[in-house]
Amino acid sequence: MRTILVVDDSPTIRKMVRAALAGLQDVGFIEAGSGLQAIETLAMHPVRMVVLDLNMPDMHGLDVLKFLRSHSQYRALPVMVLTTRGDDLSRKQVLEAGASSYLTKPFSPSFLVSSVRELLDAAPDASR
Amino acid sequence: MDDYFAEADEHLLAIRRSLLMLDGVERPNPASSVLEELFRSCHSLKGISAMVELREAEVLAHHMESCLRAIRKGEIGLDSAKLDTLLAGASTLEAVIVARREGKQVPSGDDVITALRDMASASTEATPVATASGEAEQAIGSWTVRFGPSPELVARGIKVDTIRARLLDIGKIASVAPQVIPGGGISFEFLVATDDEASLASWKEDGVSYERVAPAKPEPVLQAGSDRPSGPRAWEVASAAPGNFVRVDLARLDDLMRLAGDLVVTRSRLDDTLRRVERHVPSREFRSLQEHDLLMERQLRDLREGIMRVRLVPVGEVFRRMPFVVRDLAHDVGKRITLEIAGQSTEIDKFLIERMMDPILHLVRNAVGHGIETADQRVAAGKPPEGTIRLSASTVGESVVIEIADDGAGIDLAAIARRSTKGVRVEDGTVDPRLLLDVICESGFSTREEADRISGRGVGMAVVRSAVEELGGTLDVATEPGRGTKFGITLPLTLAIIDAIIAHVGDQTFAVPQSAVQEVIEVDPGKLRPLEQNELLTHRGRALPIVRLGRLFNLDTTSRPRLHAIVVGTGLNALGLVVDRVAGHREIVVKTIADPLIHVSGVSGATELGDGRLVLILDVAALSRSVRERPRGRERASA
Numbered sequence: 063m064r065t066i067l068v069v070d071d072s073p074t075i076r077k078m079v080r081a082a083l084a085g086l087q088d089v090g091f092i093e094a095g096s097g098l099q100a101i102e103t104l105a106m107h108p109v110r111m112v113v114l115d116l117n118m119p120d121m122h123g124l125d126v127l128k129f130l131r132s133h134s135q136y137r138a139l140p141v142m143v144l145t146t147r148g149d150d151l152s153r154k155q156v157l158e159a160g161a162s163s164y165l166t167k168p169f170s171p172s173f174l175v176s177s178v179r180e181l182l183d184a185a186p187d188a189s190r
Numbered sequence: 191m192d193d194y195f196a197e198a199d200e201h202l203l204a205i206r207r208s209l210l211m212l213d214g215v216e217r218p219n220p221a222s223s224v225l226e227e228l229f230r231s232c233h234s235l236k237g238i239s240a241m242v243e244l245r246e247a248e249v250l251a252h253h254m255e256s257c258l259r260a261i262r263k264g265e266i267g268l269d270s271a272k273l274d275t276l277l278a279g280a281s282t283l284e285a286v287i288v289a290r291r292e293g294k295q296v297p298s299g300d301d302v303i304t305a306l307r308d309m310a311s312a313s314t315e316a317t318p319v320a321t322a323s324g325e326a327e328q329a330i331g332s333w334t335v336r337f338g339p340s341p342e343l344v345a346r347g348i349k350v351d352t353i354r355a356r357l358l359d360i361g362k363i364a365s366v367a368p369q370v371i372p373g374g375g376i377s378f379e380f381l382v383a384t385d386d387e388a389s390l391a392s393w394k395e396d397g398v399s400y401e402r403v404a405p406a407k408p409e410p411v412l413q414a415g416s417d418r419p420s421g422p423r424a425w426e427v428a429s430a431a432p433g434n435f436v437r438v439d440l441a442r443l444d445d446l447m448r449l450a451g452d453l454v455v456t457r458s459r460l461d462d463t464l465r466r467v468e469r470h471v472p473s474r475e476f477r478s479l480q481e482h483d484l485l486m487e488r489q490l491r492d493l494r495e496g497i498m499r500v501r502l503v504p505v506g507e508v509f510r511r512m513p514f515v516v517r518d519l520a521h522d523v524g525k526r527i528t529l530e531i532a533g534q535s536t537e538i539d540k541f542l543i544e545r546m547m548d549p550i551l552h553l554v555r556n557a558v559g560h561g562i563e564t565a566d567q568r569v570a571a572g573k574p575p576e577g578t579i580r581l582s583a584s585t586v587g588e589s590v591v592i593e594i595a596d597d598g599a600g601i602d603l604a605a606i607a608r609r610s611t612k613g614v615r616v617e618d619g620t621v622d623p624r625l626l627l628d629v630i631c632e633s634g635f636s637t638r639e640e641a642d643r644i645s646g647r648g649v650g651m652a653v654v655r656s657a658v659e660e661l662g663g664t665l666d667v668a669t670e671p672g673r674g675t676k677f678g679i680t681l682p683l684t685l686a687i688i689d690a691i692i693a694h695v696g697d698q699t700f701a702v703p704q705s706a707v708q709e710v711i712e713v714d715p716g717k718l719r720p721l722e723q724n725e726l727l728t729h730r731g732r733a734l735p736i737v738r739l740g741r742l743f744n745l746d747t748t749s750r751p752r753l754h755a756i757v758v759g760t761g762l763n764a765l766g767l768v769v770d771r772v773a774g775h776r777e778i779v780v781k782t783i784a785d786p787l788i789h790v791s792g793v794s795g796a797t798e799l800g801d802g803r804l805v806l807i808l809d810v811a812a813l814s815r816s817v818r819e820r821p822r823g824r825e826r827a828s829a
Binding site: 071078146 | 193194197230233234236237238240241243339340341344349350351354366368370375376378
């Protein structure tokens with residue numbers, strides 16, 4: 063089972079992401095509603111990749127990303143960043159911060175699926 | 191899509207609440223936490239609207255967000271004109287979403303968008319305003335609080351959110367940052383301002399450790415979660431309450447309630463069976479059977495109360511929309527009105543409150559349109575120029591009372607008398623309130639010569655009344671010339687299962703909701719005085735109209751030397767229902783009669799007793815109305 067951590071403060075978006083990815087083979091999901099929850103969840107569950115929203119309460123998605131990239135055990139964890147049309151952050155900033163991939167809402171489900179599949183297949187088996 | 195609408199509703203409500211908090215705050219630099227919440231709601235709404243391809247909502251939310259960002263950064267100050275623009279934006283946003291939900295043409299938000307865009311672009315010219323944040327509390331102690339999550343703690347329900355909420359309870363969180371501890375694992379480091387060291391110490395078992403921070407070096411408090419990341423290890427925590435709630439489809443609760451209802455019926459069948467077998471069972475065994483039966487009855491009652499409580503929501507959810515409505519309408523008609531709200535936390539069944547939304551809205555609109563006078567008229571009448579509308583809710587016994595009161599001119603009774611066909615007479619400057627309600631609730635009645643946007647065409651009050659009565663509630667009105675008008679809506683706490691008095695008439699069985707019953711009396715037929723089509727009984731010093739259910743529903747009844755009457759309603763609405771026999775008190779499961787062909791005035795629903803017999807539930811309010819109208823239209827109740 064390859065576990066995907068879906069981080070977004072909107073339950074609707076979380077549900078949509080899961081629905082889009084549900085067709086992938088051998089995947090399971092964990093959800094987190096904030097950056098803090100996301101990091102807590104990561105510390106306790108083996109996670110193969112993260113789908114990460116940016117604008118969230120408590121801890122900005124970009125800060126979550128920077129935190130992950132600054133610690134060795136999460137450096138290789140694939141992180142796909144979701145952002146909303148019109149956000150101040152450029153694609154460049156997000157990729158420089160260490161995002162493995164980058165998608166703007168509204169995204170097409172099929173594009174999400176293909177990007178996630180690519181990341182999952184490329185990533186080493188990080189589950190412990 | 192339902193998920194979208196549910197979440198959009200929450201965001202809209204939050205936006206409105208925040209905007210209203212900003213309203214009336216005469217500070218150029220509003221509280222950053224309010225702006226922050228507002229900003230976040232707009233942003234989330236933008237995101238989810240984009241996902242469901244509701245482009246109009248996405249664009250609107252985007253422009254509101256831009257304005258708010260400028261305000262938050264202090265690039266533009268907030269004044270009442272700007273607030274109006276934001277409010278207009280929120281209204282349009284709601285209209286767009288509602289239109290989409292109802293499958294209607296989505297309204298254009300171009301005007302509002304232009305206004306919002308102008309507002310945001312003005313930011314470059316305006317002088318910067320100091321931001322309100324950064325008031326670190328120096329007087330109380332600062333602590334570094336560490337929390338290390340673990341699977342054991344999670345199993346006990348203790349997560350980072352739990353700790354965060356606890357810390358917010360005892361103080362302020364200046365920042366929070368995750369850290370990787372050597373050897374793997376993670377901890378969260380909160381910077382907290384609090385005096386409550388005892389609480390911190392008591393959480394040691396929950397993975398919390400802490401130390402005092404030297405007061406000489408205050409941590410920089412950064413602007414809460416702005417678009418740009420705010421440094422590697424400091425985030426101000428927004429005050430948004432952690433979502434300790436589960437959203438449940440109402441239909442599932444209805445299913446549960448129905449199942450509990452079926453159980454009630456089954457248990458009462460068991461009750462009947464028990465009574466039948468009593469003779470055949472040794473008394474010791476029977477007693478234990480009976481004890482279990484009674485225990486089950488109590489537990490069933492607890493169960494259905496539990497389910498009922500799940501369905502209860504605070505009335506405040508509906509009330510929260512009202513300041514918005516009043517503000518809009520008052521602005522339109524050029525009146526000055528404040529809205530007072532009380533009892534928001536009063537709880538009521540979700541089903542009921544959803545159906546009460548429109549009636550309450552209508553009554554509030556009426557109060558703004560008809561009730562409150564213009565400022566000039568008020569001053570001339572020696573009243574403060576600003577009118578007050580008071581919206582309140584309270585629980586009274588098994589009912590919830592919602593009141594909408596204004597301190598306006600009162601209902602023009604002379605105009606009512608002139609226009610009504612019912613022969614209304616004004617005596618001592620007052621009118622029988624029952625009659626008054628009948629008149630203003632008559633379809634097509636309006637004191638306005640022309641329909642205007644607010645007050646409509648006189649169908650409203652009729653709809654309000656029928657909506658209230660359909661739900662088993664009552665509507666009443668009190669008005670005083672020059673002093674104001676008060677409408678009261680009394681609703682049962684919940685539907686579905688009620689306590690009722692069971693009575694027999696001929697071979698038919700009726701149930702009367704116990705909440706309406708005042709008392710059961712014995713009547714000497716000789717003391718009844720005929721009056722027009724009614725019979726009256728002098729009871730407790732008042733004339734009590736008597737209705738013989740046997741006659742009303744054309745049932746065969748034998749005449750008896752003494753009659754039993756169930757007294758229902760209070761005051762002028764009181765009524766005595768004559769029955770053959772009162773069988774007792776029971777819990778009944780209400781099933782509304784949906785088929786219009788068998789719709790009978792005076793009957794509100796049906797139920798099943800333990801033996802499977804069908805019982806009709808009397809609609810007390812309709813009966814009382816039909817009796818009062820009987821001089822004009824006889825046999826209306828049995829039509």
